[in-house]
Amino acid sequence: MTHARHAAIVHLGVAAGLFLLQFVLPPFHHGMVARVMVLAAFAIGYNILLGYTGLMSLGHAMFFAAGMYGTGLTVYYLGFGAGEAFLAGVLAGVVLAAIVGAITLRTSGVSFLIVTMMFAQVFFLSILYFNRVTGGDQGFNLSGRLAPFALAGFVAPFSHPAVKYNLAFTIFVACLAANLWLIRSPVGRVLIAIRENDDRTRMLGYDTFRYKWFSLVISGALSGAAGSMYTLLFSYVGATFASILYSIYPLLWTLLGGVGTALGPLVGTGAMTYLIDKTSEYTPGYLIVVGLALVLIILKFPTGIMGGVRSRWWKWLP
Amino acid sequence: MSLDLGQLVLALLEGLTSGSIIALTALGLSLVFGVMRIVNVAHGEFYMIGAVTAWYVSTATGSFPAALLVAPLVAGGVALAAERLVLRPLEYKPEATIVATIGMLYIIQQAVLSIYGPEARAVVAPVAFTIEFPWFGYSGYKLVVAGLAALLLLATWLLITKTTLGLYMRATQQDREIAQTFGVPVHRIYAASFALGAVLAAGAGVLIVPVQQAHYLMGLDALLLSFMVVIVGGLGSLKGTVVAAFLIGLIDGLVSVLFSPPLARIVASLLVALVLVFRTRGLFGEQTA
Numbered sequence: 001m002t003h004a005r006h007a008a009i010v011h012l013g014v015a016a017g018l019f020l021l022q023f024v025l026p027p028f029h030h031g032m033v034a035r036v037m038v039l040a041a042f043a044i045g046y047n048i049l050l051g052y053t054g055l056m057s058l059g060h061a062m063f064f065a066a067g068m069y070g071t072g073l074t075v076y077y078l079g080f081g082a083g084e085a086f087l088a089g090v091l092a093g094v095v096l097a098a099i100v101g102a103i104t105l106r107t108s109g110v111s112f113l114i115v116t117m118m119f120a121q122v123f124f125l126s127i128l129y130f131n132r133v134t135g136g137d138q139g140f141n142l143s144g145r146l147a148p149f150a151l152a153g154f155v156a157p158f159s160h161p162a163v164k165y166n167l168a169f170t171i172f173v174a175c176l177a178a179n180l181w182l183i184r185s186p187v188g189r190v191l192i193a194i195r196e197n198d199d200r201t202r203m204l205g206y207d208t209f210r211y212k213w214f215s216l217v218i219s220g221a222l223s224g225a226a227g228s229m230y231t232l233l234f235s236y237v238g239a240t241f242a243s244i245l246y247s248i249y250p251l252l253w254t255l256l257g258g259v260g261t262a263l264g265p266l267v268g269t270g271a272m273t274y275l276i277d278k279t280s281e282y283t284p285g286y287l288i289v290v291g292l293a294l295v296l297i298i299l300k301f302p303t304g305i306m307g308g309v310r311s312r313w314w315k316w317l318p
Numbered sequence: 319m320s321l322d323l324g325q326l327v328l329a330l331l332e333g334l335t336s337g338s339i340i341a342l343t344a345l346g347l348s349l350v351f352g353v354m355r356i357v358n359v360a361h362g363e364f365y366m367i368g369a370v371t372a373w374y375v376s377t378a379t380g381s382f383p384a385a386l387l388v389a390p391l392v393a394g395g396v397a398l399a400a401e402r403l404v405l406r407p408l409e410y411k412p413e414a415t416i417v418a419t420i421g422m423l424y425i426i427q428q429a430v431l432s433i434y435g436p437e438a439r440a441v442v443a444p445v446a447f448t449i450e451f452p453w454f455g456y457s458g459y460k461l462v463v464a465g466l467a468a469l470l471l472l473a474t475w476l477l478i479t480k481t482t483l484g485l486y487m488r489a490t491q492q493d494r495e496i497a498q499t500f501g502v503p504v505h506r507i508y509a510a511s512f513a514l515g516a517v518l519a520a521g522a523g524v525l526i527v528p529v530q531q532a533h534y535l536m537g538l539d540a541l542l543l544s545f546m547v548v549i550v551g552g553l554g555s556l557k558g559t560v561v562a563a564f565l566i567g568l569i570d571g572l573v574s575v576l577f578s579p580p581l582a583r584i585v586a587s588l589l590v591a592l593v594l595v596f597r598t599r600g601l602f603g604e605q606t607a
Contacts, residue, residue: 125583285429290424292425
């Protein structure tokens with residue numbers, strides 16, 4: 001079991017490193033890394049489906065946004081506290097994934113991609129259409145409506161840098177742990193078998209539809225949790241996060257970091273977020289790096305960064 | 319929500335115009351999918367290149383016909399380069415090419431944003447006359463659009479059914495390997511199909527620009543509409559594509575007059591997604607292997 005121990009050391013090391021980073025980072029990067037960790041949690045959710053089940057979705061923005069609106073709307077209209085609102089966000093992601101999954105998983109491959117994209121588009125257009133409730137394009141702000149964060153006598157608003165960083169860290173580590181636990185579990189093994197060969201897995205007697213549905217629900221839950229946390233930490237809900245760009249981002253982050261690697265989403269999200277931030281200083285057309293990255297990765301590095309690390313050095317990396 | 323005769327005529331005319339533009343754009347997407355078995359997510363950007371190039375050419379030369387000639391060539395050139403540099407090295411694998419064409423979408427769109435800017439710019443219609451109906455006056459240019467689009471559709475149909483290139487394309491669509499065995503230069507047919515798809519989209523972009531203005535983000539809407547048409551018409555079926563385009567154009571025209579356009583789009587997207595799930599061949603589709 002020495003490989004399992006190696007893997008445990010690497011992942012605990014990464015988590016410890018991220019935790020300690022908050023004490024040395026200057027304010028700008030402190031905020032950036034907090035944002036990266038929340039978005040990486042979203043990418044981990046995406047990677048469960050793409051990396052470990054072999055299903056490429058182009059509609060994950062709807063699950064992230066479901067988390068956002070599930071949390072944002074309940075705080076805004078029902079006066080929920082952060083804890084309840086977070087659960088509402090996760091629940092919104094789960095329910096949406098369960099419904100969408102039951103329909104879209106009847107297709108596979110390219111059709112699955114297009115159908116998920118269409119459903120996400122319906123979700124996005126609905127947010128714009130019901131703008132009296134959702135605020136449409138402008139979105140809405142939660143500041144002043146959300147009770148501050150309180151834990152064991154420590155009380156501070158969610159916008160406080162230390163609260164922001166450590167909650168982002170918590171959601172990231174929780175999603176990473178869920179990912180590692182899932183792929184070691186018997187269910188996870190079946191998912192990986194489906195990724196390798198759906199037909200053969202079905203021949204072996206597994207109801208692959210149910211496993212894929214389960215994988216999509218978990219993926220929706222993690223994406224929803226990330227969206228919910230994003231809203232709590234940044235106090236903002238907006239339709240942009242439901243647009244097609246936010247379905248493409250998790251795909252790009254996962255591909256860049258390494259499809260089917262547990263740390264890939266973090267690496268890809270971090271690299272891409274910093275790259276986009278740097279490029280936006282030079283040109284209004286900064287999203288061109290998204291395009292260039294996608295084309296270059298798929299042409300030259302289809303296994304991504306952590307996939308490369310795994311094939312070259314650390315063969316045991318999960 | 320009553321519908322008088324005037325509204326009905328208006329909706330039909332609008333549907334005819336938008337249907338012909340959608341048909342042209344979607345035909346390109348369908349052709350590329352049929353022959354190459356790839357979904358080109360960057361297809362809407364060729365439509366946008368057509369419109370933007372039309373603005374440049376008609377502003378520089380003052381001639382709309384020049385724009386109609388040059389813009390499709392520019393888009394075709396971009397498509398040939400993309401096919402050679404990106405799609406061919408990927409061996410046209412379905413999911414890899416989708417990722418790559420998403421990348422191409424952003425490269426083209428953001429490059430145009432950097433060069434052309436974020437403004438929407440109008441192009442003056444080459445002909446300006448009004449047809450007087452009892453209820454309203456209707457822009458004659460829109461009917462010219464429908465006529466020109468019909469001509470281009472007819473030309474494409476002749477190309478596919480009557481020429482050697484078309485024969486090769488149909489052979490490749492049916493069975494790539496057998497076509498290759500019989501000496502069809504499959505790689506060149508792929509390149510030609512991809513370029514032809516871009517040319518059709520760009521042609522539609524030029525025709526629409528006097529009505530709609532050229533903007534760097536106009537490609538996404540064209541892409542989503544084309545997806546709907548191709549799904550409803552049956553993936554890879556050319557006849558189905560044209561029928562579905564006019565159907566969707568007419569329905570869109572009618573529903574937008576009766577209800578609000580956003581709601582129409584929501585319902586349409588949902589219905590189309592369900593068509594793809596429950597009737598993979600589309601409503602009019604032939605069996606596609």
